[in-house]
Structures are given as structure tokens and as C-alpha cells.
Amino acid sequence: MAFRPLLTRKTLACAAGLGSNGGIATxxxxxxxxxxxxxxxxxxxxxxxxxxxxxxxxxxxxxxxYVTNYNKAxxxxxxxxxxxxxxxxxxxxxxxxxxxxxxxxxxxxxxxLAPIQEGGGEPPKGSLGWAIDNDFGSLDALVQKMNAEGAxxxxxxxxxxxxxxxxxxxxxETTSNQDPLVTKGPSLVPLIGIDVWEHAYYxxxxxxxxxxxxxxxxxxxxxxxxEVYEKECP
Amino acid sequence: xxxxxxxxxxxxxxSYQGFRGALIxxxxxxxTESQRQCGRAVAAPISAKFDLKPPPYPLDALEPHMSQDxxxxxxxxxxxxxxxxxxxxxVGTDLDGMSLEDIIILxxxxxxxxxxxxxxxxxxxxxxFWESMVPNGGGKPSGDLLELIERDFGSxxxxxxxxxxAACxxxxxxxxxxxxxxxxLxxxxxxxxxxxxxxxxxxxxxxxxAVNPLVWxYLPLLTIDVWEHAYDxxxxxxxxxxxxxFMEKLVSWETVSARLEMAKAQVAEREREEEKRxxxxxxxxxxxxxxxxxxxxxxxDSEAE
Numbered sequence: 418m419a420f421r422p423l424l425t426r427k428t429l430a431c432a433a434g435l436g437s438n439g440g441i442a443t444x445x446x447x448x449x450x451x452x453x454x455x456x457x458x459x460x461x462x463x464x465x466x467x468x469x470x471x472x473x474x475x476x477x478x479x480x481x482x483y484v485t486n487y488n489k490a491x492x493x494x495x496x497x498x499x500x501x502x503x504x505x506x507x508x509x510x511x512x513x514x515x516x517x518x519x520x521x522x523x524x525x526x527x528x529x530l531a532p533i534q535e536g537g538g539e540p541p542k543g544s545l546g547w548a549i550d551n552d553f554g555s556l557d558a559l560v561q562k563m564n565a566e567g568a569x570x571x572x573x574x575x576x577x578x579x580x581x582x583x584x585x586x587x588x589x590e591t592t593s594n595q596d597p598l599v600t601k602g603p604s605l606v607p608l609i610g611i612d613v614w615e616h617a618y619y620x621x622x623x624x625x626x627x628x629x630x631x632x633x634x635x636x637x638x639x640x641x642x643x644e645v646y647e648k649e650c651p
Numbered sequence: 652x653x654x655x656x657x658x659x660x661x662x663x664x665x666s667y668q669g670f671r672g673a674l675i676x677x678x679x680x681x682x683t684e685s686q687r688q689c690g691r692a693v694a695a696p697i698s699a700k701f702d703l704k705p706p707p708y709p710l711d712a713l714e715p716h717m718s719q720d721x722x723x724x725x726x727x728x729x730x731x732x733x734x735x736x737x738x739x740x741x742v743g744t745d746l747d748g749m750s751l752e753d754i755i756i757l758x759x760x761x762x763x764x765x766x767x768x769x770x771x772x773x774x775x776x777x778x779x780f781w782e783s784m785v786p787n788g789g790g791k792p793s794g795d796l797l798e799l800i801e802r803d804f805g806s807x808x809x810x811x812x813x814x815x816x817a818a819c820x821x822x823x824x825x826x827x828x829x830x831x832x833x834x835x836l837x838x839x840x841x842x843x844x845x846x847x848x849x850x851x852x853x854x855x856x857x858x859x860x861a862v863n864p865l866v867w868x869y870l871p872l873l874t875i876d877v878w879e880h881a882y883d884x885x886x887x888x889x890x891x892x893x894x895x896x897f898m899e900k901l902v903s904w905e906t907v908s909a910r911l912e913m914a915k916a917q918v919a920e921r922e923r924e925e926e927k928r929x930x931x932x933x934x935x936x937x938x939x940x941x942x943x944x945x946x947x948x949x950x951x952d953s954e955a956e
Binding site: 474478479482511515571572573574593594595614615616619620623624 | 724728729732769822823824825859860861878879880883884887888
């Protein structure tokens with residue numbers, strides 16, 4: 418069933434333009450399953466903001482587990498749907514939401530980060546920079562707001578900078594557990610997501626989530642965020 | 652051990668408050684005054700309100716299973732943080748002076764959670780967690796507890812599998828519990844209208860973030876913390892290994908048994924009070940009728956008689 422390990426890089430080569438879905442594989446039954454996307458930088462490249470140890474565990478263990486379990490749930494869902502087994506379909510929803518959400522969110526996250534040498538931390542220019550000043554007053558104000566909401570989030574979740582593609586406005590949102598941003602509004606497109614699950618920072622920052630939030634901005638990839646923004650607001 | 656000692660200490664009687672009273676005899680609610688009465692060694696009080704209660708063993712006592720590193724952050728930073736924050740939150744409010752459990756129930760607000768809930772419940776949850784473990788713990792329960800487990804889960808192995816599975820499928824932060832359920836339905840905390848002895852049983856339940864079974868009016872017996880901070884340093888992503896370790900090496904079945912006995916006693920007490928209340932209600936209404944008839948001596952009713 419899982420023919421993933423050797424195919425990962427090849428599949429990714431084909432899937433290069435597939436955006437946030439990472440690699441997509443197709444099983445012999447025609448069901449699209451997913452593979453762990455590669456990081457565009459080394460595990461140690463975001464130090465000292467985020468340790469290499471965390472990056473490796475976060476990618477190879479946590480994100481991989483979401484992918485594995487999402488695929489498993491999808492197979493079971495596929496089965497249940499073809500059998501018309503409605504209770505089974507309903508029962509699988511939470512596993513799909515959690516693991517699928519985990520895969521979606523983390524795929525975005527890796528693109529939200531970049532080594533300093535590759536532009537990580539460089540403030541946004543162009544239309545996104547203007548929009549931030551317009552909607553929040555300044556980049557600093559936006560960062561303060563996201564840090565405050567990220568720190569206040571109880572338990573596990575994400576804090577997002579997004580653009581409402583209907584209203585063409587920037588919105589800061591939080592989601593709990595692995596709920597993807599779309600659960601907060603169908604027209605919200607994620608630009609930057611910051612993982613505030615403890616596994617994202619604990620080995621390095623322990624309980625001091627505010628320090629993690631302060632430091633992660635040094636490696637935030639505003640170039641990617643601008644690209645997404647300009648696509649939605651040309 | 653501190654856990655068993657505190658059950659029979661004078662503090663238990665001092666803080667007794669009805670249904671949940673006996674359960675909170677091992678909990679944190681004690682003013683500095685009562686702590687002096689109990690003569691217990693505790694961490695230096697952080698404020699005049701709730702204190703950070705230390706685990707009933709040294710911080711390195713659960714090595715190599717749960718590291719001293721983990722406990723010193725988990726207790727020393729997280730648990731301490733909840734205590735400090737709650738104390739700041741309740742100053743000058745209605746919650747000031749209430750017991751911890753009352754604050755929890757009130758701020759849970761039937762699901763529409765109020766600000767103090769997270770801190771209050773997390774204080775309670777962590778106290779309960781430290782006391783659920785003991786050095787050289789694990790193994791199997793015995794006596795009444797084992798009998799009930801076998802009755803309600805089929806076998807200890809099946810209970811253990813269920814507990815572990817729940818711990819691994821609590822998505823996100825939260826807790827998993829063994830609890831004693833009496834006269835409650837499975838949804839919300841609705842009262843069972845036709846209670847029977849079969850309804851008194853052990854259940855495994857999961858709760859998210861700070862929620863605990865007190866808000867469903869269950870009686871907690873055992874808990875495992877599955878917030879990532881509980882196992883990230885020692886096990887990283889391997890929550891299943893952490894849960895196995897907890898079951899095999901750390902659970903204090905003695906404490907769980909003692910809690911079961913208290914729970915059964917409380918349920919019996921509540922039933923007695925419920926019966927007494929019903930009896931008084933019945934007698935009250937019949938004596939009212941007597942008075943009315945006496946006053947209406949000249950009416951048709953008395954003539955018909």
C-alpha cells in the first residue's frame with residue numbers, strides 16, 4: 418500500500434508545480450494519496466531561530482505522521498464511500514480533518530520559512546507591504562498582533578496572516594489543532610502560518626512560546642507570501 | 652506518602668464541601684493558614700490564594716521513565732504559571748475566595764468557557780496528574796478496582812488498550828481519564844432519569860485542552876496528560892511510547908483505588924441526601940393539604956367527606 422519511501426523524490430520532481438499539496442501519488446485504484454514534501458533548505462539552515470533538531474523532527478516525524486495517517490484515512494474513506502457505508506464515512510471525518518489539516522498546514526509552513534541568506538526575515542515590499550501598512554498601520558504592528566494572538570492561543574493551533582480574496586483585505590486569524598484556515602472562512606487564503614503547537618518550539622524554547630514567536634520572524638519568507646498575495650490581489 | 656496522608660488529614664474535613672468535598676481534600680485549595688495547621692511542607696506561597704503544590708515525590712524520582720528535566724519544566728514552569736495566572740485573574744472578583752473546584756465549574760459555564768477556566772482547571776488537572784503517578788508504579792490494580800475494571804471493560808488488558816488508544820487519538824492537547832460515572836448520561840452532564848446500579852460504572856474519556864470530567868459530574872480516578880509538553884523532551888513525537896511508559900512504569904494503582912473508594916462513598920452520600928430531600932418534599936406537601944382542609948372546614952369538601 419505505502420510505496421512511498423523510494424518514490425518520494427521522484428514524485429516530488431513531477432509534482433514540483435503542485436503548490437501546497439506536496440507530492441501526489443496515485444494508487445492503483447485511482448485514489449490520490451500524498452507524500453511528504455521536501456524542504457527547500459537544510460534542517461540546520463534556519464538556526465538559531467529554529468534549531469536543526471526541531472526542523473528534522475518536525476518534518477520527518479510529525480509532518481510524515483500526518484501524511485501517513487491522512488493516506489490511511491483516505492483509503493478507508495474511499496472504501497466506505499464505494500460501499501455506501503454512511504456511518505463509516507461520518508466516523509472518518511475527524512481523522513481526515515486532523516491529519517489532512519496537518520498535512521495542508523505544514524506544507525504551507527515550510528514555504529513560509531527561508532534561511533536568512535535566502536531572504537528570510539526581509540520585510541515585504543510591493544503591494545503586500547502597502548496592504549500591511551494600510552490594514553495594520555505597520556509591519557511591526559502586524560507582528561505584535563500575530564505574536565499576541567499566537568501566545569494567547571490555548572492548547573494547540575496556528576496563527577495566520579491571510580487575505581480575504583473576496584474583500585481583498587488582510588486578516589489575522591487563529592485556528593485550533595490542525596484545522597486549516599479555510600475552516601474560518603471559505604474566502605480566506607493563507608499567506609503566513611505560524612505553528613504554535615508545542616512540538617514546533619518546545620525542545621528549544623520550552624514553555625516560552627513568546628520567545629519562539631519573537632524569533633521566528635527572522636526567518637519568515639515574505640517573498641512567498643507576496644507571491645500568493647499578488648495572485649489573489651493582482 | 653503525601654497522597655494517602657492528605658486523605659485522612661484534618662485538611663480533608665476542613666475543606667469538605669458537599670458532593671465534591673471529599674475529592675478536593677487532596678486538592679490545592681488551602682489557605683496559608685490551613686497549610687500551617689496541616690504542617691505540610693509545600694513550595695513557598697506565591698500569593699495569598701492558591702499555592703503550587705509539589706508532586707508527592709522528588710522531581711527526579713520518576714527517572715528514567717519521566718525525566719527530571721521534564722518534570723522541572725512541567726511542574727516548575729507550566730503548572731506554576733497556571734497558579735500564578737489564576738491568582739492574578741481572580742483578585743477582586745467573585746471568584747476570589749471560592750474553592751478551586753467551584754471556580755472550575757462556574758467558569759466552565761456549561762461549555763461557554765470563561766477566562767479563569769483554563770488556569771483553574773489546569774491547576775486541578777496537574778495536581779491530579781502528579782498524584783496519579785508514583786516511583787516504581789505500574790503493574791496491575793487489585794481488589795474492588797480490578798473487579799470493576801473487569802466488569803466494565805472485560806479485562807484489565809482491554810481497559811489498558813482502550814486507555815492507550817484514547818490517549819493516542821486525543822487530537823491536539825488534552826487529557827485522558829479513567830472516571831467513575833454515576834447517574835449521568837453520556838452526553839453533556841444530563842442526569843439519568845432512571846438511575847440504576849448498573850449505571851454506576853467506570854469509563855475512559857478524553858477531554859481537550861483544560862477540560863476535565865468534573866464538568867460532566869463524573870468522578871475522576873486516573874489521568875494522563877497528553878499535551879506535548881508532557882512528553883516532548885523525553886519522547887518527541889512518540890506519544891504511544893510515552894503512554895506505554897506511563898501505564899507500565901508510573902501509574903499509582905493504590906491512589907486510583909483510594910479515589911474509587913472515595914467516589915463510591917460520595918455517590919452513596921449523594922443518593923442518601925437525594926432521598927432525604929425527596930422525603931422532606933413529600934411530607935411538606937401533605938402537611939400543607941392538612942392545613943388547608945382545616946381552614947376550609949365549612950366548604951363542600953368537608954361536607955362531601
